[in-house]
Amino acid sequence: MKLWGGRFKKAENKLMEDFNSSLSFDKTLYFEDIQGSIAHVKMLAKSCILTQEECSIIQNGLKSILSDIESGKLKIDGDYEDIHSFVETNLIERVGEVGKKLHTARSRNDQVAVDLRLYAKKKAYEVIDNIEMLQAAIKELAYKNDSIMPGYTHLQRAQVITFKHHILAYYNMLLRDKKRVRNAIEIMNENPLGCCALAGTTYNIDRNFTTRELGFNKPVDNFLDGVSDRDYVIELLSCFSIIMMHLSRLSEELILWSTKEFDFVQIDDEFSTGSSIMPQKKNPDAAELIRGKTGRVYGSLIALLTIMKGIPLAYNKDMQEDKEQFFNSLDTVLSCLKIMSGMLSTLKIKEKNTFKSVKQGFLNATEAADYLANKGMPFRDAHKVIGEIVLYCEQNIKAIEDLSLEELKKFSELFEEDVYSFIDYQNTLNRGIKRELK
CATH class of the missing domain: 1.10.40.30 (Fumarase/aspartase (C-terminal domain))
Structure with a gap:
């Protein structure tokens, strides 16, 4: 079932239907879509737009959909335009005509805006958690290895330092990364629900209620901005790009240090691979992949900046392209933070070789x-x-x-x-x- 169609005489072309569908990737937002819908229907009942009985029926229906999705009983697939139509269609099938009242005083524009903000905020905190895990691994490695080594400028031996001092530089980089992500969360933490398509609604809704229900700091100030803003996604992608730049710099050092020419560190077998033809090889593939995946995250940032640069107010379909860029970059940065934590937790420092390099420099x-x-x-x-x-x-x-x-x-x-x-x-x-x- 489509959520539109009354003014159309012809059915949507199958090519266009597939081209237009976002269910394959925005199904990631199923939890936030149901969370936002529950808050919305509770607000409709509080504002006497729906009865308490209607509210209870719709809420129970939404909760049953969520439970069935998470248990695997209900698969998110089929001929649906997006996650919103999937949830609403399944709701109507479960609770009947009253389910059609869920969308009162709401547009898909503010619906997707609230879904993505909720998801982005949740995942930003997950990124912070993983940064802190990596920082803990760095700190443990640093305090176990206070060995003398060369410090470099221009990749030439410059002055004597310790491995502890060197690796803790990355701890400080990650400290700034956390601050940037926290700042992005603070800026994005506003509620777009109630903006509707772009101009609000004539219903007497309570935006402050949904703001409290969904854990936002305040409602957005401007309806057009609320539905067309993707600054928070761009800002997080910028944060992710800087994180990946830091991880890539560290990866480059680990790659160099693990060569026989440097021979400063030994990367554990768990985070290395071999060669199909050269039996002696032990390749630092985990570090090389992190270095390579950095370009993917940079690409997503540039892609979304390019998508947004020419869009007039308010919502335009181009903005559907935000999610794949964000989801992919988010998965990449989380996996790279986890891999780097594992790699550093098992890293061995060759103190004799680092000191020998000092003597020779x-x-x-x-x-x-x-x-x-x-x-x-x-x-x-x-x-x-x-x-x-x-x-x-x-x-x-x-x-x-x-x-x-x-x-x-x-x-x-x-x-x-x-x-x-x-x-x-x-x-x-x-x-x-x-x-x-x-």
């Missing part, structure tokens, strides 16, 4: 320049002296700390025995930690 060169500057040499001159020392070390296959005092004094008489303590990696780290904590 002249990562106390900046501290050596600081040492000379503290002795009174202008920093720019100190920078030049240490650069010459690095060249000497490369030619003689030595580290700065392995040079004798006699060798160091060839470059500057300011070097004394205390230089070795000053450029010691652990002492450098301790000074850095103190500065960071201030």
Whole structure:
């Protein structure tokens, strides 16, 4: 059954019917559609638009549909235009003519708007929960592995840091991600039910009642905006894109660190795959897939921005395209957060290799320049002296700390025995930690 058709003489073309149908993806909203309908019918009874008996019959019918869907007794399929027509048609079949009164003072425009807001809000909280699980995995990994490693700029070894310090950078990125998602929830938390098609209704409805019933902060201020706003979906897709960018950066590091060239980490077998031809291979496919799926989420954000950019007020059918983009990105970001949590929970850090890389990278060169500057040499001159020392070390296959005092004094008489303590990696780290904590 279609929810329209009285002014049409010809039946809808089968091609158009399939093209127009959204049931295959908006069935995801079945719970929110029934939740919104129950709140709406309760409001109609409170406002004396329906009787209490009619309200009870419709409510019970809706609850029975929900129960049957969730038990698997009722399958969401068939010749229906969307989830709204599926629910309403099944309701009328169960409770009779009174079921046709459910749609009083409501349009599919505000119906889908409330469904999607409820679903988006619920799932945004689920994303936050998964971010927090990943943060917990990062924190546990960090505090178990305070080993020395190189810090990089331009992918070149730069200064000595710890693995703990490095991995906690991602904890902070995820902290900002949570704030962005929470902010998106706060902005979207307004009730569009009662906007109807675009101009409200002549019935004396109570929008504040449905707002309380559905857990929104307030009704939307403008009816046209209420039915045509998809900013909240775009904002969440933007949040998801930034989350995926952070996960992709971390994935790239795990991929590099797991190579034999770096050999800093060992990704667990559970999150790796092999080669069909090369028996020795252990591929970081979990990290590579996260890195690859980031493009999918970016694509959804650009797609929806493009869909919305030329749409006049109010609702247009183009907006039906929002759901597949949102659902796909949501599933992607949730699965990637879960996979990353599992990967980090089982990750092994190779401390000997990270320290060996520090020794080979002249990562106390900046501290050596600081040492000379503290002795009174202008920093720019100190920078030049240490650069010459690095060249000497490369030619003689030595580290700065392995040079004798006699060798160091060839470059500057300011070097004394205390230089070795000053450029010691652990002492450098301790000074850095103190500065960071201030």
